[in-house]
Each structure stands twice: as structure tokens, then as C-alpha cells.
Amino acid sequence: MTGSSLxxxxxxLMLVMALLATSRAHAGGYDTPILYSARHxxxxxxxVSYVSDPSxxxxxxAGLGRIGKASVIANASPLVGSIKAAPSNGVAVTESEPTxxxxxxxxxxxxxxxxxxxxxxxxxxASAGGEYKLGTARDxxxxxxxxxxxxxxxxxxxxxxxxxxxxxxxxxxxRFKGTEANPVIDFEMSGINAxxxxxxxQWHEEFGEHRVQVGAHYRHKTTTKVENSKGRA
Numbered sequence: 001m002t003g004s005s006l007x008x009x010x011x012x013l014m015l016v017m018a019l020l021a022t023s024r025a026h027a028g029g030y031d032t033p034i035l036y037s038a039r040h041x042x043x044x045x046x047x048v049s050y051v052s053d054p055s056x057x058x059x060x061x062a063g064l065g066r067i068g069k070a071s072v073i074a075n076a077s078p079l080v081g082s083i084k085a086a087p088s089n090g091v092a093v094t095e096s097e098p099t100x101x102x103x104x105x106x107x108x109x110x111x112x113x114x115x116x117x118x119x120x121x122x123x124x125x126a127s128a129g130g131e132y133k134l135g136t137a138r139d140x141x142x143x144x145x146x147x148x149x150x151x152x153x154x155x156x157x158x159x160x161x162x163x164x165x166x167x168x169x170x171x172x173x174x175r176f177k178g179t180e181a182n183p184v185i186d187f188e189m190s191g192i193n194a195x196x197x198x199x200x201x202q203w204h205e206e207f208g209e210h211r212v213q214v215g216a217h218y219r220h221k222t223t224t225k226v227e228n229s230k231g232r233a
Contacts, residue, residue, distance in 0.1 A: 035058070035105070035124075036058055036073075036077060036123060037075040037105070038075070040055065040059065047059040047060065047063075048202075048215040048216070048217045049202060049215030050215070051063035051066075051215075052071075053067065054071055054073045054119045054120075055073055055107065056119070056151070056153070056163065057119055057121040057123075057149040057165050058121065058147075059217065060163065060201075060215050061149075061151040061163030061164055061165035061200045062154075062162055062201050063153065063200070064109050064117045064119050064152065064153025064163050065115075065162065065163060066153070067117055068111065069111050070108070070110045070111065071108065071109045071119075072108045073105065073107050073108070073121075075104060076103070076104050077103040078100065078103065079100075079101040079103060080098060080099070080100050082096045082098050083095070085130075087134070088134070088139060088177075096131055096132050097133060099129065101127050103127075104124070105121060105122070105123035106121065107121025114155065115154060115155045115156070116153070117153040118150070118151070119150070120148075120150045121148075121149055121151075122146070122149075123149075124144060125146070125147050125169070126143075127144045127145065128142075129143050138178075139176070140177070141175055142174040142175075143172070145169060145170070145171050146169070146172075147169050147170070148167075149165045149166060149168070150166055151163060152164055159204050159205055160202070161202040163200040163201070166197055167198060167219075168192065168194050169193045169196055170191075171193070172188070172190045172226075174187075174189075175233070183232055186232040187232060188228060189226035189227055189228045190228070191224045191225045191226040192224065193225075195220075195222060196219075196222040198218065198220070199217070199218045200215065200216065200218070202214070202215045
């Protein structure tokens, strides 16, 4: 076998091994990553590097350092959809009832000094669920995460902005299965986590007719315990 044939065979073997190799897959969670606002959705959610309004408390709190004297936002991002699945054993794949998710963001920010700004925003961050009607019975799951976040933005020399946001997360989980008269599963649980935070940084510079913008954002992982004093499961 010549050298070129050996290299070709080795490359082919490595390709086959890579295709046959298995690895663990990780889902993205319940987050809906592109929500606020229409401008940011129009550029595929790439707001981390240039956001400059109160939606910075969702995307990157450093953006609070780029507002003017004051800024207010009221945004609505309604989502409508349905899912197809087999909700129970022995039930054929069917389509769920239409789901409407009225996502929103309401927030404001104010500049106190040349280097310090503060803001507050309230918004849902994630949801999941669906409802199937099976004759007189129904099978419903609904999960919702809503967040309130105050934050601070710092404007530094050299077109650098830093930001920090405190996060209070509310979670609500509703589950129902069966008929109204005889439910098999029937409970609603909720909880609050007040240990979350965000950190962010931005930098921008003009180069003639062009602007370069760079941003970084860290969001602390939170785990929220949901509970209720009664229910059926």
C-alpha cells in the first residue's frame, strides 16, 4: 500500500469511528432565548454586544451603562403554537390544543451620574406545556418562569460598560389528567428563588465608518423548589 493510500485509509477509518461514536446529548432547557425586543429578534437575538435599553436586564446588564438620561420599554412577544405527541399509553399521536404564551417585558432605567445607571425589569424567561382533550378527559401540563430583575450599569473610560443584575425568579407548575369529576392527577405548585444574578460587559469602538461591538454575559444557574399543601398525583 502506497503512502497516499495509507493516509486515505486512515482518514476513512477515523471518519467511520467518529460517525459510530456516541456521546451524551444536552437539551437547552425551557428557556426561550429570543424574546425581547423586536429589534433584537430581527438580528437573531444578538443583543449581548450592543443592547442599550432596559431589556439589557434580560440580555446583558452592561447595556444599562449605554442608555441616555432615561429609558422605558414595554414589549410584547406573543407566541402561538401546538405540539404533536402521544399523551398517554395506548393513545395515538395527536395534536394538542393551541397554546398562547403572552410573553412581555416591562422595564425602565435612569442615569444618575456619568458613570452609574440603574434599572428594573419584569419578564417571563421560559415556559413549556400543552393540553390534550381526549373525549371527556384532558391531559394538561403548564410550566412558567417569570423574573424580576433590578440592576446597575457602569460606564468606564475606553467605551467599556460593566453591569450586574439581581434576579428573583417565580416558577409555577400546573398538572391535570383525567376528567373534572374524577382526576387522576390534579395539582398546582409554585416557588420563588431569590439567589440568581447576572454579570455582563460590553466594549465598542469606531473605526472610520465601521463600529466594532463586543459583549459577554454570565447568568448564574438557579434551582427553584416548587410546592403546595395539597394536590392529587
